[in-house]
Amino acid sequence: MKRLFAILLTVALIVSAVFVLASCKEKSEVELAIEAAEKMTLAELEAASKKEFEDNPDLVFNADSLTSGVKKGIAAFIKKYDWLNEDNAKYNSKKGSEYQPVLNGAAETDGYVADFVMIQDASFVYSLVNAGFLLSYVPSGEGYEIAKEDQDPLVGVTFNKIWYYNGENGTDYLKNVWQLTGKDGASLKKIDTVSYQSPLGEDINMSFLIMLTSPAYETQLKNSYKSYFGTEYTKTDDCQSIGYHYVEQFIKAVTTWHDSDTSEVKNMNDTAHKTGVYFAGLAKVKDYEGYKLPDDDPANWKKVLMGSGFNYQVEGFNGFVYNMWTLIPKTARCPYTACLFIRYLLSEEGFVKSFENVPGYYCSNTKCTPTDGTTLAKWKSSCLSEDPDYLAQNYDSVTAFIKQQLTAVGQSK
Amino acid sequence: MTNNKKFDTRLLGHRLRSYFSKPANIITIVFLVILALTVILPLCTLLLGSFQLNTIQEATSAGGKKGDFTLRHWARLLTSTEYDYAINSLWLPLGKSILMALLACFIAVVLGGVVAWFITRADIPGKKFISAVFVFPYIMPSWSIAIFWENFFKNTEMTAGPRNAGLLQMLTGICVPQSWIYGLVPCAICLGLHYAPFAYILIGGILRNMDANLEEAATVLGASRFKILCRVTLPIVAPALISTILLVFSSSISSYTVPFFLNKDGRFIALSVHLKNLFGDGRTQGQGYVMAILLMAISIGILTLNNWFTGKRKSFTTVTGKSGQVSLVKFGKWRIPIAILLLIIVGFIAIVPLFTFAMESVLRTNADGTRTFTMDYWFSKEVPTGSTKSDTLGILVSGTMWKALGRSLGLSVLVALIAGTSGLLIGYAVARKRGSRIATFVSDVAFLPYLIPAMSFGAVYLSLSFTEGFTWLRGSFILLILVGGVKFIPFASRTGSSAMLQLSGEIEEAAIMLNVPWWKRMARVLFPIQKASFISGYLLPFISCMRELSLFVLLTVSHETLLTTLLGEYSRTGLTESANAINLLIIIVVLVIQFAVNKLTGASIDKGVGG
Helix, strand or coil, rough: CCHHHHHHHHHHHHHHHHHHHHHHCCCHHHHHHHHHHHHHCHHHHHHHHHHHHHHCCCCEEEECCCCHHHHHHHEECCCCCCHHHHHCCCEECCCCHHHHHHHHHHHCCCCCCEEEEEECCCCHHHHHCEEEEEEECCCCCCCCCCHHHHHHCEEEEEEEEECCCCHHHHHCCCEEEEHCCCCCCCCCCCCCCEEECCCCCCHHHHHHHHHCCHHHHHHHHHHHHHHHCCCCCCCCCCCCCCCHHHHHHHHHHEEEEEECCHHHHHHHHCCCCCCCCCEEEEHHHHHCHHHHHCCCCCCHHHHHEEEEHHHHCECCCCCCEEEEEEEEEEECCCCHHHHHHHHHHHHHHHHHHCCCCCCCCEEEEEECCCCCCCCCCHHHHHHHCCHHHHHHHHHHHHHHHHHHHHHHHHHHH | HHHHHHHHHHHHHHHHHHHHCCCHHHHHHHHHHHHHHHHHHHHHHHHHHEEEEECCCHHHHHHCCCCCCCCCHHHHHHHHHHHHHHHHHHHHHHHHHHHHHHHHHHHHHHHHHHHHHHHEEECCCCCCHHHHHCHHHCCCCCHHHHHHHEEEEEEEECCCHHHHHHHHHHCCCCCCHHHCCCHHHHHHHHHHHHHHHHHHHHHHHHHHHHHHHHHHHCCCCCCCCHHHHHHHHHHHHHHHHHHHHHHHHHHHCCCCCHHHHHHCCCCCCCCHHHHHHHHHHHHHHHHHHHHHHHHHHHHHHHHHHHHHHHHCHHHHHHCCCCCCCCCCCHHHHHHHHHHHHHHHHHHHHHHHHHHHHHCCCCECCCCCEEEEEEEEHHHHCCCCCCCCCCCCHHHHHHHHHHHHHHCCCCCCCCHHHHHHHHHHHHHHHHHHCCCCCCHHHHHHHHHHHHHHHHHHHHHHHHHHCCCCHHHCCCCCCCHHHHHHHHHHHHHHHHHHHHHCCCCCCHHHHHHHHCCCCHHHHHHHHHHHCCHHHHHHHHHHHHHHHCCCCCCCCCCCCCCCHHHHHHHHHHHCCCCCCHHHHHHHHHHHHHHHHHHHHHHCCCCCCCHHCCC
């Protein structure tokens, strides 16, 4: 009996082991390399990267991204490591709308696309992370401190889009977000020169409008509504929530649909003209020509270019905080070099070389302190943030609503 | 039974040998296979894509698996009432795009037709110059006219800041309203200006070949000039007019770059721009396929209409024999003013754009808002921070720019060789097998790439490059050559067919009698006779490839690959001055090559377009 029981137990164990092993997905070479890299010291990782190029002299490290910060980062990275040069380490500029089909194509067929990608658009990034195509390498050790929630997927840089204007015009602008909806409040006046880039051409602006409809921000919208109009918000039949109401009123109130945040910020130095309130990335301040004045000091542009966000005191919200993730495709050809580059990019030295101490770039490695005297934590608490799940689940419906509002504006003007 | 089988096999073998002994048959079969793989297969991919979940994001959103069959793309784009989605995403843009295309047709036909009439029928001076320069806008990329339009009319009333003063404001102080710079009407005007030379070439060709006796007879019979125009001239040019309208309409409605550049206020989203937005978003790729199919269906419908019209008007081809007498309408004292007016028009649409690009590339905006002259964007060796060492500010000293120019030229030459030779061979097969169904089918399929929007065509080949067995194509230069070669076959096949059809079969038959091999007949007999037309069949794909962006943008690994992708990157990153310099460079390169080829061989773009 005992023998029979032992045999049955053995058979059961073997069968379960077979099932367990079969259900375990085999890890790809890149996943294994990343796991190994996370345990390596910097010297070991450098050696592993060098070996990749020694083993295969034809190898090219491709870094794809929208941000020129990666271009600068690669230029500095090449100078630091002698086995890398212009021919075997390249930055490829990739605009989001032209890059999504490429990344999707690679993900669906496990094809090679690049060795490192730095991209935005939360719901898109999460879909590829969940599909196991984009992987995270988290640098650790001395000089690195990355919050748990920023590790998987790994956030590289966080940006903020805020409302700002040229302070030399002397107007004390935004105090409450409802000033942007075209109606005067109880004590504050509406702002009648609002400039916003069309969400149809700028995915982050679309994400911002979608997030405004999220139940997560209803309370702060209601509170700021009451503060501005002096009455409680009452739901109407034509709008399903205060967020939808805000988006509808805001789109109607936009006076200029600008084409490029960079160009708009460049135009802000013309103080002879009454410039409007722009919704643009704080990082774009680098394109403001006053910022490049030879006698520039950190306070100069801040005084001239008084963004609403600098005091975190706009009722409702200060703007929108969004991430750019630094990831490694599952099909990367030089994973150790990709890990080494991420490690460099998020180091104090690499971050400064890549993003040149420009305000508005916030590194996920909190050891790299922002140069604009602000903190990412404060921005996160005072701004709307991306919620990948909400964006993915509500994208179709809310974009249909936004398109309807945009069409109405286009037809009426 | 066995004997019958043997006989059948022998007969079949004999028939096959006989069939394949004729070069035209071999060419037809070879191109049937090639076009099935390079054109029909991508079309099937487009169709399939519209009925399945194509991406991970689509699958997540639909709660299904990638590859699952679905009707949701069609249903959502064509009929969804959720916040009027179908109306706002398809029907309204479609209506506006049709309006834009109709307006562009009107402008192109009126401008091209009027200039053609003056050049062929009036006694004005400077005709040679006007005729030569008037085709510039068609040689230039269509987006360069859009950028010129913006450069010329932009003003500080619209957007504050000295860099926003356009040429018109700088010269006259006049500020035009924003609706004159961006939106449906400016798009239609720019497309109309771009296609006006096309109308000029087609209508002018008919007018040149028209027997002037017909008009003179009407004059002798006492008909007024207006009556002659309405009752004699217009009916004669009607087939060319209808062809122009339909082809300009078809090209305008699927044009991407002009509506893209002239939509800075976001008010006018043309169907083609919408198509790119749908393709660019993983969540809506399937809808992109649907829209591409709809755009193709519109174009195919229009071309069928064109064939029907021109087929009905066959009787008019009898008047295309050249009359010995060319009687010009005498304008007396109005000769000079008319010539000056034409010169002004030609100058504005063909020369001023070059001037504005040059101006924009030599003016620097300083921190204090003033603008100063500089040649830095052409010659400065200054290396911006973070650039690789070849990446200099001045484009003429930039290694990146020269490499991109080299690749663009190389690509265009190879594409022109592939498309031009294919067009020539298809033309030969069509002419020798005139009336045969298979040859007509090959000819029709060869024209299909013209009707597929460039972005969709690129997207289909992108997915091919990720398919098992074809991954070696991914990011390669061969992929660009393949896509370009196929996309630009239509121009060459049309040119090749019309040139071959003009040749009498007797010419080749005489050479056959003398046992001259096929390749020698082609090289020594047929090609030299129609040299100019055939070379035009190479020139058109070359020019089109040099200025192409949408087709290659998804397929290039780096923004530095081609001159147009580099231009796109400079525009995107705010390096407007360098972008203008590159734009000017592309136009100059294309114009110089067109001029050189014309001088050396007599071939020209008008021969290619006009057939």
